Amino acid sequence: MAGNIIYRYDGSFEGLLCCVFESYERKEIPFAVLPPDDGQTMLAPEREIAADPEKAARVAASIPKKIGPEAAGFVKRAFLTCLPGKERHILLFLRLGYRQGPQVMGMLANDTVHVLFQAVNFLDRETHLLKGFLRFSEFDGALAAEIEPKNFVLPLLAPHFCARYPEERFLIYDRNHGAALVYRPYQTAIIPADRVELPEPDEREREARALWRLYYKTVEVEGRHNPACRRSHMPMRYWNCMTEFCERKEGQKNPPRTNRSGDQNQLPFICGS
Amino acid sequence: MDLFDKLKILTDAAKYDVACTSSGVDRSAARGGIGSAEACGICHTFAPDGRCVSLLKVLMTNRCAYDCRYCVNRRSHQTPRAEFTPRELADLTIGFYRRNYIEGLFLSSGVLKNPDYTCDRMIETLRILREEYRFGGYIHAKAIPGADRSLIERLGVLADRMSVNIELPSRQSLSLLAPDKSKASILKPMGEIRDGIRQNKTDLVRYRHTPRFVPAGQSTQMMIGATPDTDYRILNLAQGLYRNYGLKRVFYSAYLPVVENSLLPALGTRPPLLREHRLYQADWLLRFYGFSAEELLDPEHQNFNPYVDPKCNWALNHMEVFPMEVNRAPKELLLRVPGIGVTGVKRILTARRTASLDFEDLKKLGVVLKRAQYFVTCRGKSVPGLKLTRDSILRALLSSKELNLYSRDLDWGEAPQQLSFFGGAGPEREEVQRWLAI
Numbered sequence: 001m002a003g004n005i006i007y008r009y010d011g012s013f014e015g016l017l018c019c020v021f022e023s024y025e026r027k028e029i030p031f032a033v034l035p036p037d038d039g040q041t042m043l044a045p046e047r048e049i050a051a052d053p054e055k056a057a058r059v060a061a062s063i064p065k066k067i068g069p070e071a072a073g074f075v076k077r078a079f080l081t082c083l084p085g086k087e088r089h090i091l092l093f094l095r096l097g098y099r100q101g102p103q104v105m106g107m108l109a110n111d112t113v114h115v116l117f118q119a120v121n122f123l124d125r126e127t128h129l130l131k132g133f134l135r136f137s138e139f140d141g142a143l144a145a146e147i148e149p150k151n152f153v154l155p156l157l158a159p160h161f162c163a164r165y166p167e168e169r170f171l172i173y174d175r176n177h178g179a180a181l182v183y184r185p186y187q188t189a190i191i192p193a194d195r196v197e198l199p200e201p202d203e204r205e206r207e208a209r210a211l212w213r214l215y216y217k218t219v220e221v222e223g224r225h226n227p228a229c230r231r232s233h234m235p236m237r238y239w240n241c242m243t244e245f246c247e248r249k250e251g252q253k254n255p256p257r258t259n260r261s262g263d264q265n266q267l268p269f270i271c272g273s
Numbered sequence: 274m275d276l277f278d279k280l281k282i283l284t285d286a287a288k289y290d291v292a293c294t295s296s297g298v299d300r301s302a303a304r305g306g307i308g309s310a311e312a313c314g315i316c317h318t319f320a321p322d323g324r325c326v327s328l329l330k331v332l333m334t335n336r337c338a339y340d341c342r343y344c345v346n347r348r349s350h351q352t353p354r355a356e357f358t359p360r361e362l363a364d365l366t367i368g369f370y371r372r373n374y375i376e377g378l379f380l381s382s383g384v385l386k387n388p389d390y391t392c393d394r395m396i397e398t399l400r401i402l403r404e405e406y407r408f409g410g411y412i413h414a415k416a417i418p419g420a421d422r423s424l425i426e427r428l429g430v431l432a433d434r435m436s437v438n439i440e441l442p443s444r445q446s447l448s449l450l451a452p453d454k455s456k457a458s459i460l461k462p463m464g465e466i467r468d469g470i471r472q473n474k475t476d477l478v479r480y481r482h483t484p485r486f487v488p489a490g491q492s493t494q495m496m497i498g499a500t501p502d503t504d505y506r507i508l509n510l511a512q513g514l515y516r517n518y519g520l521k522r523v524f525y526s527a528y529l530p531v532v533e534n535s536l537l538p539a540l541g542t543r544p545p546l547l548r549e550h551r552l553y554q555a556d557w558l559l560r561f562y563g564f565s566a567e568e569l570l571d572p573e574h575q576n577f578n579p580y581v582d583p584k585c586n587w588a589l590n591h592m593e594v595f596p597m598e599v600n601r602a603p604k605e606l607l608l609r610v611p612g613i614g615v616t617g618v619k620r621i622l623t624a625r626r627t628a629s630l631d632f633e634d635l636k637k638l639g640v641v642l643k644r645a646q647y648f649v650t651c652r653g654k655s656v657p658g659l660k661l662t663r664d665s666i667l668r669a670l671l672s673s674k675e676l677n678l679y680s681r682d683l684d685w686g687e688a689p690q691q692l693s694f695f696g697g698a699g700p701e702r703e704e705v706q707r708w709l710a711i
């Protein structure tokens with residue numbers, strides 16, 4: 001039943017659910033499921049899967065019913081991961097889930113399940129790390145931060161920071177995925193944002209940064225110096241956006257570390273959920 | 274003196290306290306306030322020494338009326354002194370917190386004038402944070418031994434976690450090195466906090482709006498290697514503290530000589546980091562793996578094996594319980610297999626409900642097969658061709674670092690004796706209990 005057909009969907013989570021619908025209706029398993037801007041050329045015929053809200057809603061409703069609420073949350077998170085070919089993995093997982101029911105969530109040694117669990121673990125880990133490593137700067141009373149995550153973590157960071165700073169106005173710009181989380185009391189939105197230029201820090205902001213760098217330098221116990229241990233807990237790819245590692249003049253920020261490349265980093269929209 | 278100087282001095286003076294966790298409470302900010310807490314704790318950065326930085330850890334002041342021999346802040350030591358005002362420190366904390374530099378504040382202090390006065394200053398700082406800023410972030414406060422009970426109580430309502438440092442693992446060491454402190458002055462506030470937490474739990478059941486008292490529990494810290502106390506003594510003491518005082522954490526701190534004193538290791542002595550590491554491993558086994566201190570060390574073997582971690586050491590001495598069948602073994606036994614951690618056990622228990630597991634599956638579940646393979650079977654079979662000699666097992670259990678250490682010492686002809694694995698003579702707890710009894 002495995003076909004050599006490629007599904008081309010619109011890049012949204014609902015669009016992916018329509019691919020699941022299609023796969024059942026046609027009794028076929030696509031060879032790949034690709035978003036619109038994925039330029040891979042494969043020697044297989046392509047079919048455009050149009051997003052259909054009604055089909056998407058039917059699939060969305062069936063997941064908690066047939067596979068359980070846990071699985072429903074799980075596939076949503078899987079869609080935020082940076083797993084290559086995540087769409088097809090999710091499709092296979094759901095097909096397995098419809099066959100096995102809720103117990104699929106416990107089939108950790110099954111390859112289809114295992115691959116997705118690992119990807120989601122990475123997403124969760126990166127989210128957790130960024131809750132700590134993210135740095136705000138203050139501009140005119142509002143807060144702004146920039147991050148460079150591999151996974152699309154903004155929807156998962158949103159509840160954390162909104163619960164933490166309910167009275168602030170803030171923005172978190174994801175340089176890699178070209179999106180921003182914006183918050184003002186008490187509203188949240190995730191919007192596409194191609195380029196965000198933050199203003200120059202004022203006197204007060206510069207002082208706060210300098211105090212933090214002083215604290216960071218002082219807190220080390222030199223007799224226990226252990227850079228390898230530090231790297232293993234805090235991978236260097238996060239350092240670029242952290243105040244304590246901005247050693248330029250007056251703590252100016254570092255330029256983006258990665259160049260956005262359109263294809264793999266397109267923005268999955270399941271925000272507002 | 275400007276804020277930069279104060280921050281530098283008072284950070285420097287506080288950094289030898291190793292506790293910096295922010296775990297144990299879940300809380301969202303109140304409307305109109307700022308700050309939340311997550312039960313798992315959040316690290317905001319890691320210092321170049323590899324330690325997690327979660328809280329702004331500073332002293333209220335490093336002026337101190339006491340003269341503890343091991344401490345940089347002792348009265349007789351020549352060092353620059355500084356003091357935060359409560360307002361200054363509260364503002365600094367909020368400035369850092371808003372920028373997501375920190376999870377909250379870890380506040381300790383030298384004894385300025387007397388314990389009560391010191392405690393008052395700390396309370397005022399926390400009051401500004403909690404009441405004026407409506408700060409909901411994490412606060413860890415050190416109880417100042419000797420302060421009035423009512424002040425400790427007030428501190429406990431404002432803080433999430435409190436700690437009283439044991440500092441030295443025996444009474445003799447304490448009276449020798451901290452002449453102004455006694456075991457009673459340390460254990461008294463510890464007991465008061467324990468009782469306060471218990472009382473608060475029953476109050477909370479009866480009156481819903483009772484303010485929470487030290488919701489993240491209390492912790493303590495001991496110095497390792499400043500005195501001749503053995504691992505056996507230290508671990509038994511830790512176990513006693515977990516059981517009798519309901520502590521959430523005991524921290525171990527490899528002593529790094531910071532002052533010259535004939536009673537202490539000389540300046541320049543390297544801190545016993547491996548020993549500290551072994552104690553943390555053992556502590557983990559006490560808290561999450563169902564081991565007791567008596568299983569890990571005994572009067573004949575008072576110190577941990579430098580080459581093998583405590584869990585492997587136990588396994589090597591109890592080969593009679595292995596190999597166990599992964600698909601059937603109960604949770605408590607799986608936890609004792611080297612190479613399988615708490616998460617691994619959880620995954621095995623889940624996965625084996627729907628499938629019978631083989632060695633490939635174990636890998637997917639995050640089991641370190643290199644170690645675990647000697648201790649388990651899958652569907653009744655071992656890994657084909659596995660050599661079950663003591664030497665091959667031992668080599669597999671050592672990390673490359675430990676292996677280097679082992680072969681180096683082997684050349685020196687010391688290792689065989691070090692490696693005589695021990696079996697269990699009866700434990701002897703009186704010593705610890707005597708020390709613990711108030």
Ligand code: SF4
Nearest residue numbers: 337339341344347383
């Ligand atoms: S009481 Fe002792 S340990 Fe505490 S700051 Fe003073 S001298 Fe140091």
